[in-house]
Amino acid sequence: MIHPVIMAGGTGSRLWPLSRQLNPKQFLKLTDDHLSMLQLTVARLDGMESADPLLICNEEHRFLAAEQMRQAGYNDARIILEPCGRNTAPAIALAALQLAKATGDDCDDPLMLVLAADHLIQNVTAFQQGIQKAVPLAHQGKLVTFGIVPSHAETGYGYIQRGQELEQDSYGVDRFVEKPDLATAQDYLASGDYLWNSGMFMFGARQYLAELQKHRPEILAICQAAVDDADEDLHFTRINESIFAECPEDSIDYAVMEKTSNAAVVALDAGWSDIGSWSALWEVSEKDTNGNSFGGDVIAHDTESTLVRAESRLVATVGVKDLIIIETKDALLVAHKDKVQDVKKVVERIKGDGRHEHMNHREVYRPWGVYDSIDNGKRYQVKRITVKPGAKLSVQMHHHRAEHWVVVSGTAKVTNGEKTYLVTENQSTYIPVGQVHSLENPGVIDLELIEVQSGSYLGEDDIVRLEDVYGRK
Template sequence: MIHPVIMAGGTGSRLWPLSRQLNPKQFLRLTDSRLSMLQMTVARLEGLDSAEPLLICNEEHRFLAAEQMRQSGHEETRIILEPCGRNTAPAIALAAIQLVRDLPEDADDPLMLVLAADHLIQDVEAFQQGIHKAVPLAEQGKLVTFGIVPSHPETGYGYIHRGKELAPEAHTVDRFVEKPDQETAQGYLDSGDYLWNSGMFLFGARRYLAELEKHRPDILAICQAASDDAAQDLHFIRINADIFADCPEDSVDYAVMEKTSNAAVISLDAGWSDIGSWSALWEVNEKDSQGNSFTGDVIAQDTANTLVRADSRLVATVGVENLVIIETKDALLVAHKDKVQDVKKVVETIRSDGRHEHMNHREVYRPWGVYDSIDSGARYQVKRITVKPGAKLSVQMHHHRAEHWIVVSGTARVTNGEKSYLVTENQSTYIPVGQVHSLENPGVIDLELIEVQSGSYLGEDDIVRYEDRYGRT
């Protein structure tokens, strides 16, 4: 049986303004109108002889990840929470330690299928066939990576040089090479012996830990200590933050794959893309006869080879080509397709200027639902709040703001100081400054309400929580 390990960390800054630090690309519906990238990754495991996936994500994404797994029918999925990012070698080590711990000591070495949550694979059948080819090699102790058959001389990916043949479509790894320039990439393509490095792997958990101990014992020691002191919280596995903070950063390629003598590669031709930029998304999207890819409300005149995504309003283009235009409720990006790798520089500028548009969208997801910041001023803020059936906000208090709630649809159970009462459609209630309060949806449909905040300080950190069913402090 295969044990899928899905790495769902990262911020995807090159896909700003859609991808934000608190809602990055792996949780977005980029290539499918129904499923996020994470959910597509989970869906392509169907039909494999595999266990329940083990997810690795950042602490700040835990509720978003859990909700998307629940929507995919995986309510029992365990999620390892990284207190801080330390690259892929430590992340995979945490998962391997957990898998080994779950099994009896005399059990076979569990095979880990390590996948990124934000990759696109268009040919699922070819993907699964590649995994089947990799299983015998992994069972023999090989550390198998999946190399993508290149379709063009790509300079944005690292490459794998194939060695001797082990089986059809399976070779030893001669060497890993860094991202090449255009001329070198063309030479790699012409030779037929180089593959794109996909960052997907299949190997035994104990085998990986043994290789890590051989080549990076410092990483293994800290991961082991942090895991030994982990805490279980619902389906979350909370790694000890103080211990893990001292872990060196390193990728699995540098730490293990480039050093081991047991690396193997499976050649995979499955319509793979890491969707690492807006131009990569344009390449995989369906296009019209003019080479355009449009999503949302778009009117185009004399427009060619352009990607437009309109999330909240009409976007019109006239006489342009080779552009990327991304519109969200609070930001607009216009870039030439040849310059989209520099979008991350915009994000760096936003961050250094003390702005907030790199952190989150106007719509912010919480374990109980979502809120949309509609309007704000010096002493007021207006939000549209949606609370899921059966969900409850924390019992809390604010030092600096009062709140006025108007129910638009559904029914709210309000705790307001010593009182508890129902508020239904077209009714409202007022929460004074300093009042302990909570909001709950006791019904079977979404609760929609408008919240008007007023006061001297309206930041999200003005919350004193007394009780919270989601484990937040």
């Protein structure tokens, strides 16, 4: 039995403005109209003899991850919440410790299949065949990584030099190498001895922990202490923040794979990409006869080799070539395909200027639904709020703002101080500054309302939660 472990952390800042800190690329529908990158990762496990996936994600993404897993058919998905990022070696250790504990010492070492939630794999059959080739090696105590058969001289990936052949398409590992310059990458490609480092792995949970104990015992000790003091909250495992924050940051490559004598690599040719930039997305997207890939409302004239994603309005292009144009409700990116790696510098500038466009979209998802910030001014803000059937916002109050609610559709159950009452379509209610209040959808259809906030301060941190069914502070 294979135990899939899906790493869904990270912010994907090179795919701004679609990818934001609170809604990063693994939760976006980048390569499919219906499924996010995370959901595609889960879907490609269909047909394999495997346990339900174990997800590792950031604390701030927990509700988004849980909802997407629910949509994928896992209503009680097991999710480990990292209180802070410490790279892949500690993250995988958390999963290995939990799997080892769950299976018990009397059972065989559970096989972990470690996958990233934001990779594209176009040939699922070849992917699953590669996974099966790794199983006997992992049972022999090997720490197996999956090396991608290179299609061109790529400078954006690390490489693995394969060693002696062990089985068909399976080899020992001579060495791991960093991202090369173009001339070196061309030499690697010509030699036929090098594979791209995919960041996917298979090994026994206890085998990995033993190797971590050997090479980075301080990481294992802190992860063990953090897991021992973790809290179980529904299907979330909340890792102790004060302990885990002391853990050194290190990747599994540096911490274990480059040091172990038990590394093996399976060559995988399955249409893999890590979608690490807008140019990478253009390369794997379907294109028209002019080499263009369009999504949304786009009109193009005399346009070649260009990627356009229009989210909320018409985007028209005239006489352009080799551009990336990404439009969202609150930001527009125009970049040359050769310069997309510098998108991260734009995000850094946004952060440095104290702006918020790196953090979230205009539409913000919450466990109860979503809100869209339609308009704002010096002393007012307007939101369109959608509350799912049966969902309830926290019992809260605000020190600096009052709120007017106008119901557009559905029925709202409102608690306003000591009073509780229903507000239906075309009706409104008023929440004064400092009033304890809550909002609930008691119906069977979505509740939609317009919220007009007014006051001296309208930040989201002016929320004092008194009760919350979702465990938020």
